[in-house]
Amino acid sequence: MATSELETSHDDIAAPAEVTPAGNAPRTSRGSSSSATGARPTRQSRSPRSRAVDDEASEAFQQAEANAENAGRDTKRETKRVRRAPSPARVAEREQSRVTEQPGFVLHSYPYRETSLIIDVLTRDHGRIALVAKGAKRPHSALRGVLQTFQPLSLAWLGKGELRTLTKAEWVGGLRPLEGDALLSGFYLNELLVKFCARDDPHDKLFQHYLTTLHHLAHGEPAGIILRAFERVLLRETGYAVAFDRCTQTRGKVTSDRRYVFHPDWGVRPARGDEPSDWPVVIGQTLLDMEQDDYSRAQTVQQSKLLMRFLLNHHLGGVPLNTRQILLDLQKL
Numbered sequence: 001m002a003t004s005e006l007e008t009s010h011d012d013i014a015a016p017a018e019v020t021p022a023g024n025a026p027r028t029s030r031g032s033s034s035s036a037t038g039a040r041p042t043r044q045s046r047s048p049r050s051r052a053v054d055d056e057a058s059e060a061f062q063q064a065e066a067n068a069e070n071a072g073r074d075t076k077r078e079t080k081r082v083r084r085a086p087s088p089a090r091v092a093e094r095e096q097s098r099v100t101e102q103p104g105f106v107l108h109s110y111p112y113r114e115t116s117l118i119i120d121v122l123t124r125d126h127g128r129i130a131l132v133a134k135g136a137k138r139p140h141s142a143l144r145g146v147l148q149t150f151q152p153l154s155l156a157w158l159g160k161g162e163l164r165t166l167t168k169a170e171w172v173g174g175l176r177p178l179e180g181d182a183l184l185s186g187f188y189l190n191e192l193l194v195k196f197c198a199r200d201d202p203h204d205k206l207f208q209h210y211l212t213t214l215h216h217l218a219h220g221e222p223a224g225i226i227l228r229a230f231e232r233v234l235l236r237e238t239g240y241a242v243a244f245d246r247c248t249q250t251r252g253k254v255t256s257d258r259r260y261v262f263h264p265d266w267g268v269r270p271a272r273g274d275e276p277s278d279w280p281v282v283i284g285q286t287l288l289d290m291e292q293d294d295y296s297r298a299q300t301v302q303q304s305k306l307l308m309r310f311l312l313n314h315h316l317g318g319v320p321l322n323t324r325q326i327l328l329d330l331q332k333l
Contacts, residue, residue, distance in 0.1 A: 097158060097159055097160040097164075098156075098157075098158050099126065099155075099156060099157050099158075100156040100168070101154055101156065102123050102124065102126065102154070102155045102156065102157075103123065103124045103152065103153070103154065103155075103172070103207075104121045104122060104123040104124065104152075104153050104154075104155045105121060105122050105149070105150065105151070105152065105210070105211075106119050106120070106121055106147050106148065106149050106151070106153070107120045107121060107122055107128070107149070107190040107193055107194055108120040108149075108190060108194060109133075109147060111137065112132060114137070115134075115135050115136075115137045115138050116132060116133060116134045116135060116136060116137060117133045117136040117137060117147065118130055118131070118132055118163070119131050119133055119147055119166070120194060121153075121155065122193055122197070122207060122210065123155065123202075123207070124202070124207045124208075125202055125204070126200065126202055127197060127198070127199065127200055127201045127202040127203060128193065128194070128197040128198070128199050128200075128201070129157075129164060129199060129200060130162065130163050130164070130199070131155070131157050131163075131164050131165065131166040132163055132164070132165050132166060133166045133169070134165065134166070143166070143169055146169045146170065146171050149186065149187075149190065150175065150177070150178050150183075150186050150214055151171060151172075151173075151175060151177075152171075152172040152173065152174055152175055152211070153169050153170065153171060153172060154168075154169070154170045155168070155169050156168035156169075162199065175211075176218035176219070177218070178217055178218055181223055182217040182218060182220070182223065184323060184326060184327055185217050185223045185226070185227060185327075186214065186217060187323045188227065188321070188324060188327065189210065189213060189214075189227075191321055191322060191323050192230075192231070192234055192312075192321070193206075193234070195316060195319075195321075196234055196235075196238045196240075196315070197238065203237045203238070205233070205237055206233060206234065206237040206238075209230060209233045210230070213226055213227075213229070213230045224295075224301060225295040225301065228290070228295060228301075228304050228305065229293045229295075231308045231312065232244075232290060232293075232308070235311065235312075235315070240311070240315050241267075241311070242267040242268075243267070243268075244262075244268060244287040244288070244290045244291040245287060245288055245291040246268065247260075247267075247268050247269055247270065248263070248266050248267030248268055248269060249266070249269055254268060254284045254287050254288060255284045256283070256284045256285040257283065258270060258283070258284045259271040259281050259282070259284075260281070260282055260283070260284055260287060261279050261280070261281055261282075262279075262280075262282075262287075262307060262310075262311065264310075264311055264314040264315070278310065280303065280306040280307050280310050282303040282304075282307055283299070283303070285297070285299070285300065286299065286303040286304060289304075290304050290307075309324075
């Protein structure tokens, strides 16, 4: 046992190796002392057995300290792992911010940093949102050929801020590509949506009407008629337009042969002759046709074009539409 070994070592140190008779005690030099006179005995070195015991204890302490240090490091690692693990609430929040399989269209895109794009998209259930398409500008990116305008897409993204991160985009198909004048008309639609639709404000009816309008344009239907119908739905769904077939103040029904003006803030009222010069005056039949999306009359086509241009310009604060200016310039050629 360790205790008996330590006691034996103590006895070895205390007992003299040899006893000398008192009478024959050798003379010592001055300043030296002996055990007989009460002076401290000469210190004896520890035995090899004692050193072995002490060495074993030191190694045990060192091993214990090393084990404690390792255990402390392991505890710190586990603590770090616990701290890094997201809480259930954060996981739930992350899952809530994840959207998958959402129908949408690209309205506009512009470069972001060196290899990415920011795309402005119109979605069915989330309205107009901005997404970062990371790496979309790289030559071999799978997103490079998918993020095209006027093509129905299935989108997935992550995030809840103003700028989310696109995680997937797949081409759905089902629409012909727009060409010629139809292509310019499509860009006109996209510019209207960007300017009139606030972010994160869903308009499922407007989304469906946009899809229908692209279908009509792709099949070569008259752009003027198709655009008027879309403009009316756009103003109605974004809260800017009221009914065309009733006077706002009197609630009376519009008659086909009377002249009317459309107050941009209050709606239809009879023309009195004191209106501003830039307010278009239209007959009641035009307003009734617009309410029914009936553009079979040439007069309705012409007057509705002037009226919708006036209303859009008013609600845009006089800011011109780039695509409309391009269309006007092409008509002058």
